[in-house]
Amino acid sequence: MPAFSLEPEQIAxxxxxxxxxAEQLRPLAEKGEPGHVNRALVAELGRLGLLGRLFTAGALDLCLMRESLAYACTEAETALALQGLGAHPVHACGTPAQRDRWLPKVADGTAVAAFALTEPGAGSDAGALALRAEPEPDGSVTAEPDGRAGWRLTGEKCWISNAPQADFYTVFARTTPGAGARGVTAFLVPADRPGLTGTALDMLSPxxxxxxxxxxxxVxxxxxxxxxxxxxxxAMGTLNQFRPSVGAFAVGMAQAALDATLAHTSRxxxxxxxxxxxxxxxxxxxxxALRTDAARLMVHAAAAAYDEGAPGVPKRAAMAKLLATExxxxxxxxxxxxxxxxxxxxxxxxxHLYREVRAPRIYEGASEVQRGIIAKExxxxxxxxxESQ
Structure with missing residues (x-):
């Protein structure tokens, strides 16, 4: 599909x-308590079939969903996006048992997911993760009676969306010390595991x-x-898919601000x-208007490249997020x-938008990180x- 054109049914x-x-989700968002998971809103997203679509939609459809929801209700957009971000690793890499247990609940809005990557000393530098996955006390990673590998997670995560109220977390921990990015393992950690606690952070956005x-x-x-x-x-597979759609979220906010400005300056x-x-x-x-349309086109191009399996997806995704959020x-x-x-x-x-628009330039890779990715590619x-010459 050409990056500059949407089909009539997509536009509709x-x-x-x-x-x-505007009519069904915003009223629920307005009843929510800032800084808390709005489970009524999440459940409505599930009832409408939007959460289930997270697992069947391509990257472009995800972008269209996020931009459209963001235009009228940023809280609904973010609730949907966080479900997708937290559950995508389960959908893409989970075992049949993990998928069967959690994905139906995520899709119907009865389980809240979270993506736990960032740490106090490892934000943009995700390869510097310090949360330790230590072998069970006998020194073996086969300490479970039935022979399953066993670890204990010790450390901190911070700036985690939906924490500490999520029902499960996709957690990234260091299993091999000193190995950088090559020594990190992803775990699905239910919120009721012993030793797991959390605190809410009072942030600029709601x-x-x-x-x-x-x-x-x-674990x-x-x-x-x-x-x-x-x-x-x-982690990178998840972020490569979601970075263009962060750009779509930003474009939705930009379009809402532009339309409000057109109305105001006309009157x-x-x-x-x-x-x-x-x-x-x-x-x-x-x-x-020029910048908003340019950002939208780049978001669509990056999403189309992801869906088509085209080369250069990391670069395109970084460009889309960078341009759209800025x-x-x-x-x-x-x-x-x-x-x-x-x-x-x-x-x-x-x-409201002024408070909302600042964070996307930081999360899922700050603008400076996106520039680094682009240059590296x-x-x-x-x-x-x-080398080919």
């Missing part, structure tokens, strides 16, 4: 999602985010996602005319400026060409 579906978000403490939390081979010492691959009286009649204002709005920050900030003080009043759409392409 996006419109339906915007309507659902979403549930917390820290987790692992005090010798027991076995039955909890491993993928292969031992190959968990970094699980607002200023200097004997409307605000839109001032060239400086009109040019600013044109720039906002663009959304610019567009929302410009919208606030053109609205004036009213946009900073608590409860105004732009006040570009130079790898140069080296490949040189």
């Amino acid at each position: 579906w996006c419109g339906e999602l915007r309507t659902l978000a 979403h549930p985010i917390g820290a987790l403490d692992f005090d010798a939390v027991p 076995t081979a039955d909890d491993v996602l993928g292969e031992v010492d190959r968990g970094f691959r699980v 607002r009286d200023a200097f004997g005319g409307k605000l839109k009649d001032l060239q400086a204002v009109a040019h600013q709005v044109a720039e906002m 663009t959304a920050q610019y567009v929302v900030d410009s919208a606030v400026q053109l609205h004036g003080a009213r946009a900073l009043r608590r409860g105004h759409l732009l006040e 570009l130079y790898a392409d140069v080296e490949t060409v040189e």
